[in-house]
Amino acid sequence: MAISKLLIANRGEIALRIIRAAREQNIATVQVHSTADADSLAVQLADEAVEIGPPSAAKSYLNIDAILAAAESTGADAIHPGYGFLAENPAFADRVAVAGLTFVGPSGATIRLMGDKVAAREVAAAAGVATVPGSEGRIDDLDAARACAAGIGFPVMIKAAAGGGGRGIRVAHDLAEFERLFPQASAEAKAAFGDGGLYVEKLIERARHIEVQILGDGEDVIHCFERECSLQRRRQKVWEEAPSAALPADIRNDLCASAVALAKSVRYSGAGTLEYLYDDATGAFYFIEMNTRIQVEHPVTEWITGIDLVGEMLRIAGGAPLRFGQSEVRTRGHAIEVRLNAEDPANGFLPAPGTVAGLRVPGGPGVRFDTMLYAGYTIPPFYDSLLGKLVVWGEDRPHAIARLKSALGELDVAGIKTTAPLFLALADEEDIREGNIHTRWLEHWLTSNSKTLSR
Amino acid sequence: MATKQILSLLPGIFYRSPAPDQPPYKSEGDAVAVGDVVGLVEVMKTFHEIKADSAGTLTRFLIDNEDAVMAGQPVAEVAG
Numbered sequence: 001m002a003i004s005k006l007l008i009a010n011r012g013e014i015a016l017r018i019i020r021a022a023r024e025q026n027i028a029t030v031q032v033h034s035t036a037d038a039d040s041l042a043v044q045l046a047d048e049a050v051e052i053g054p055p056s057a058a059k060s061y062l063n064i065d066a067i068l069a070a071a072e073s074t075g076a077d078a079i080h081p082g083y084g085f086l087a088e089n090p091a092f093a094d095r096v097a098v099a100g101l102t103f104v105g106p107s108g109a110t111i112r113l114m115g116d117k118v119a120a121r122e123v124a125a126a127a128g129v130a131t132v133p134g135s136e137g138r139i140d141d142l143d144a145a146r147a148c149a150a151g152i153g154f155p156v157m158i159k160a161a162a163g164g165g166g167r168g169i170r171v172a173h174d175l176a177e178f179e180r181l182f183p184q185a186s187a188e189a190k191a192a193f194g195d196g197g198l199y200v201e202k203l204i205e206r207a208r209h210i211e212v213q214i215l216g217d218g219e220d221v222i223h224c225f226e227r228e229c230s231l232q233r234r235r236q237k238v239w240e241e242a243p244s245a246a247l248p249a250d251i252r253n254d255l256c257a258s259a260v261a262l263a264k265s266v267r268y269s270g271a272g273t274l275e276y277l278y279d280d281a282t283g284a285f286y287f288i289e290m291n292t293r294i295q296v297e298h299p300v301t302e303w304i305t306g307i308d309l310v311g312e313m314l315r316i317a318g319g320a321p322l323r324f325g326q327s328e329v330r331t332r333g334h335a336i337e338v339r340l341n342a343e344d345p346a347n348g349f350l351p352a353p354g355t356v357a358g359l360r361v362p363g364g365p366g367v368r369f370d371t372m373l374y375a376g377y378t379i380p381p382f383y384d385s386l387l388g389k390l391v392v393w394g395e396d397r398p399h400a401i402a403r404l405k406s407a408l409g410e411l412d413v414a415g416i417k418t419t420a421p422l423f424l425a426l427a428d429e430e431d432i433r434e435g436n437i438h439t440r441w442l443e444h445w446l447t448s449n450s451k452t453l454s455r
Numbered sequence: 456m457a458t459k460q461i462l463s464l465l466p467g468i469f470y471r472s473p474a475p476d477q478p479p480y481k482s483e484g485d486a487v488a489v490g491d492v493v494g495l496v497e498v499m500k501t502f503h504e505i506k507a508d509s510a511g512t513l514t515r516f517l518i519d520n521e522d523a524v525m526a527g528q529p530v531a532e533v534a535g
Contacts, residue, residue, distance in 0.1 A: 036523070055523045056468050191474065342499065351499035353466060381466040382523065385499040 002318040003027050003078040003102060007071045008046065010082025011061060012372045013388050014294070015042035018080045021310040030074045032067055034060035036380040041372050048074055055382040061085045064092055068099050078102035078317060084384065087293040088115055104317040105270045106292050113266060114290040118161050118199055124287045127265040129258045132277060132286040134201035142182055145200055149178050152202045158182060160189035161197035169235075171203055206438040207277040209237070210244050210285065212259035213301045215312055216268035217322045223256040224305050225331055227297055230437045231426070233349070238419070238442065239426065240297035240337045242304050245397055245435035246280050255285050260326075262287065271298070271313045277439075299368060299391040300335040334400040335393045338408075340371070341385040344417035346454035353381040357415030362407035366393040366400075373413065387418065397435070401427055421453045459509045460517070460529035467498035469505075469524040471516070479520075481531075487513050493531055496524060511535025 005028040008015045019029045019042060031046030036055035043049040050070040053060030060066070062085060071079060079096050081087040081104070094108035105111070114120050118138050121131045133152050138161050139145045149156045149172065158170045158181055170185050172178035182198070190196035209232065213224040228244035229237040247255065259274040273291045278284075298309045307329070315323070343349040355378045361369050371388025373379075379387065392407055394400030405427045408420055426432050431441065463469065471479040471494050481493045487507040494505045507513075511533045518530050 056521050058521075191476070351465075351501055353499065381498045382468060383499065 001077075001102075002320070003104075003314055005030065005074070005076045005078070006104070006314070007032060007067070007074065007076035007079045008042065008082065009061065009067050009079050010085055010087075011037050011040060011042060011383060012386060013370045014082040014296070015040075016045065016372060017310055017370055018082060019045050021308065021314060022080075024308075024311060025314055027314065030070065030076045032061075032070050034382070036382055039377070041374055041377070050074060055380065057085065057383065061383075064095055068095060068101075071099070071101055076101070078104055078314075080104040080313070081293065083293050083296060088291070090115065102317050104313050106268060106272070110266055110268065111292045114272075114292050116161060117159065117163075117289055118197070120289055121199075121287075123266060124262055127258075127262040129262050129287045130285065132201045132204065132288060135199045138197040138199050140186070140197065142179070145182055145198070146175065146178065148200050150175065152200065154178075155203040155205070157201045157203050158185045159199055159201060160185065160193055160195070161199055162189065162193035162195040204277050204279050204286075205440075206279070206281065208244070208246055208280060208437070209275065209439050210247065210255065210278045211273050211275040211295075212256050213295075213298070213309070214259055214263045214268065214272050214274065215307075215309070215316070215322060216263050216270065216272065217316050217320070218267050218269040220322050221260050221263040221268055222322060222324060222326045222329060223260050224301050224307055224309070224329055225256060226252065227300055229297060230439050231432075231442045232439055233442055233446065237297060238339050238341075239423065240300055241397075241400075242300035242335050243331060244278075245334075246278065248283070251283055251285070258285075258287070262290070270316055271309050296339065296386070296389065297337050299370060299389060300337050303335040303368070303391065303393045304331040304333060305329055306332075333393055333395050334397045335391060336397075336400045336404050337389050337391040338404065338423040339386055339419065340388045340390060340411075340413070341419045342379050342387050342416055343385050343419055344454075345419050345422040345450060346452070347417075348450075349419075351381065351385050352417035353379045353385075354416040355379070356413060358412065359414070360410060360412040362390065362410035364407075366403050367407045368392070369407075369411075379416065387413070390423075398433070401433060425449065425453060457535060458514070459511075459533050459535065461493055461505060461507055461531045461533060463494075463496050463505055463524045463528055463530050464526060465496050465498045465503055466526045467496040467503075467524060469518050469520065469522055469530060470495040470497065470502075471520045481513050483513060483515050485513050487511060487533055505530060507533060509533050509535050 007030040029046040052066040086092040090108040090112035096103040229240040231239040368391040392403040
């Protein structure tokens with residue numbers, strides 16, 4: 001049944017994105033918020049707002065009981081979890097369903113399956129999708145792990161089965177280092193995630209991060225082509241593009257087809273992203289994990305395909321079948337997104353919350369700025385440092401980079417430090433203009449350039 | 456005996472222990488030396504230690520575990 005009133009269980013720029021998508025479909029909106037977000041733009045723009053707790057996310061945006069109570073008191077019939085917070089918490093998706101509400105996303109069972117990296121690798125293998133060479137399932141015994149690592153060949157990564165977002169990963173370059181790190185990693189995973197399960201995986205040193213956007217309705221699945229997110233700092237993406245400049249057409253077809261096969265095998269419903277490592281020296285791609293939610297960088301895909309991904313999520317959750325066949329999904333031009341964070345890039349990316357004294361927003365053709373900022377807004381220190389996403393479109397990649405530079409020149413967030421100077425510098429880098437990057441390029445570049453990133 | 460305050464230089468959420476399942480860095484009545492960690496502030500998902508800048512006895516905390524703290528707000532008192 002189509003959604004009539006949607007509760008947004010998130011905050012910041014993604015809450016605004018969801019409110020806008022809902023409004024276009026005549027869906028009423030309920031914004032839940034902590035006491036620290038009472039003056040947020042999302043609270044101002046939603047039809048209703050309900051306070052659900054104090055600033056600490058554990059007591060507000062992660063408080064399932066308070067969120068469900070807000071849904072009941074306002075008569076919301078669906079909940080959109082955004083990204084982060086409860087978006088990939090299968091217990092939350094189950095609780096929403098048990099309460100008789102629609103969860104805008106896949107079922108709790110699918111989130112649980114794809115959220116366990118070992119299980120997800122097994123799903124990939126069954127669907128014929130290559131994964132990074134590594135242990136067949138979790139390894140708890142050091143002797144077996146040692147033999148496995150030696151078989152794969154160093155360097156290897158030791159990963160927590162229950163980890164995510166780059167947390168709980170260690171790199172061993174030889175057997176001695178592996179024997180030292182393995183017990184540490186197990187103890188740390190147990191403490192951090194309540195699950196000491198580990199697996200071992202080959203480290204591809206010059207990998208690109210390429211991911212495929214899919215949409216499924218529980219029966220059919222289509223892809224919306226790929227994004228490349230190789231520019232990362234501490235395994236957090238900072239600059240994303242669509243399409244990838246690195247993929248030959250035949251490999252793009254194989255990559256996107258593999259994502260569809262995998263998502264079809266779990267009868268996926270909603271928007272999802274399959275992340276891969278791509279070795280441009282060999283042309284091989286390896287599935288790493290699936291994110292069962294909308295992603296921060298979804299606008300680059302929206303721009304090159306013309307598909308409103310958040311809008312489609314709402315239609316699918318409301319019971320509608322996919323509105324497009326695969327042959328109707330085409331791309332045009334090139335899009336780039338950069339993440340504007342409240343961090344000082346010249347000072348170790350130290351978080352820099354504060355009050356926005358003034359705001360000049362870039363505009364013109366091919367420029368989109370998804371942000372929670374307004375002049376006079378005080379950015380609370382309690383949450384993610386993401387302030388907004390500057391997204392540009394151009395006829396081709398050089399045109400998009402030119403527009404990015406132009407838009408960054410117009411952007412002015414007075415009173416606080418942001419990551420904008422980083423992107424202005426990167427837009428002039430030859431390796432970036434040539435597309436000659438990999439997932440560790442940025443950290444290497446920062447070791448010699450970060451001190452120059454002030455203005 | 457002079458009483459001094461330990462301030463949080465950053466805004467965020469204050470924690471008295473390094474992790475939820477671990478004991479607090481300091482309890483009221485404990486001795487503190489200059490540089491001892493007395494708590495953590497979580498600011499935008501990163502954690503920063505709060506250290507004592509005077510020695511003596513930590514007489515009391517001025518803020519509860521997991522409470523919001525503003526930049527420059529005192530979190531504990533030290534009698535030295």
